[in-house]
Amino acid sequence: xxxxxFISDLHLxxxxxxLTELFLQFxxxxxxxxxxxxxxGDFFEAWIGDDDPDPxxxxxxxxxxxxxxxxxxxxxxxxxxxxxxxxxxxxxxxCRILPDPTLIELQGxxxxxxxxxxxxxDDVEYQRFRSMVRDPIWQRTFLAKPLAERRAFAAQAxxxxxxxxxxxxxxxxx
Numbered sequence: 001x002x003x004x005x006f007i008s009d010l011h012l013x014x015x016x017x018x019l020t021e022l023f024l025q026f027x028x029x030x031x032x033x034x035x036x037x038x039x040x041g042d043f044f045e046a047w048i049g050d051d052d053p054d055p056x057x058x059x060x061x062x063x064x065x066x067x068x069x070x071x072x073x074x075x076x077x078x079x080x081x082x083x084x085x086x087x088x089x090x091x092x093x094x095c096r097i098l099p100d101p102t103l104i105e106l107q108g109x110x111x112x113x114x115x116x117x118x119x120x121x122d123d124v125e126y127q128r129f130r131s132m133v134r135d136p137i138w139q140r141t142f143l144a145k146p147l148a149e150r151r152a153f154a155a156q157a158x159x160x161x162x163x164x165x166x167x168x169x170x171x172x173x174x
Contacts, residue, residue, distance in 0.1 A: 002035035004106060008115065011081065013045035014056040027063040032070055041079020041100070041115030046158060048150040049143050050088035061093050068094025077102065079115045083134060084143065125164070 012020050031037050044057065068074050076095040078085060090097050101114035120126055132138055142150065 002033060005031060005034045005037045006040060006113075007037070007043075008040035008079070009042040011042055011045045012056070012060055014054075020056065020060065024059070024063045027067045031067055032072060034072055036073045036075065037067070038075045038077070038098075038113060039095070040077045040113060041117075042081045043076070043079065043085075044082045046154045047082040047084050048147065048154050049084055050086045050092075051143075052147060052150075061089065064093035064095060077113060077115055080117045080130065084139060 010019065010023060012023060014020075044060075047057075064074055074093070074095045075098050076085065076090070076093075077098045077100050085097070087097075089095070098113065100118070101112055104111050104113060117126070117130065133142075142153070145153075
């Protein structure tokens with residue numbers, strides 16, 4: 001029986017090229033022998049829209065397309081870093097986007113898949129932010145902005161997140 005593979009929280013980023021190389025090797029090797037691959041969010045460190053021509057993202061997307069072209073289905077679930085991945089990404093990679101949460105059957109057992117950031121229920125500030133950025137109207141407005149403005153927003157949001165994370169109690173963190 002072929003294995004079903006799960007990955008999450010890779011945070012692929014051009015500043016960590018070795019991680020990207022290892023992932024691309026995984027796609028061209030072990031992943032090709034899988035029944036399916038599930039990517040459960042935070043695949044990229046940041047995603048500011050499917051229209052971003054970032055060459056790093058393009059390499060990763062090409063690797064995913066090569067895998068899906070071999071017949072291995074790849075399923076993608078949004079995380080808190082890549083919630084703006086959309087249908088263009090899915091078309092270019094051959095991935096199927098799943099809602100969070102999703103219930104699948106795995107070896108005859110019902111299996112709940114989720115990114116997990118919804119479980120940080122005590123982090124009220126984060127849940128408010130999550131609700132805002134997952135709103136379709138907010139997303140359309142954000143994606144209509146120029147790429148440079150979106151990049152600046154993502155950099156600022158990441159910086160603020162790091163600062164706030166250091167100040168939060170461990171008990172409310174994921």
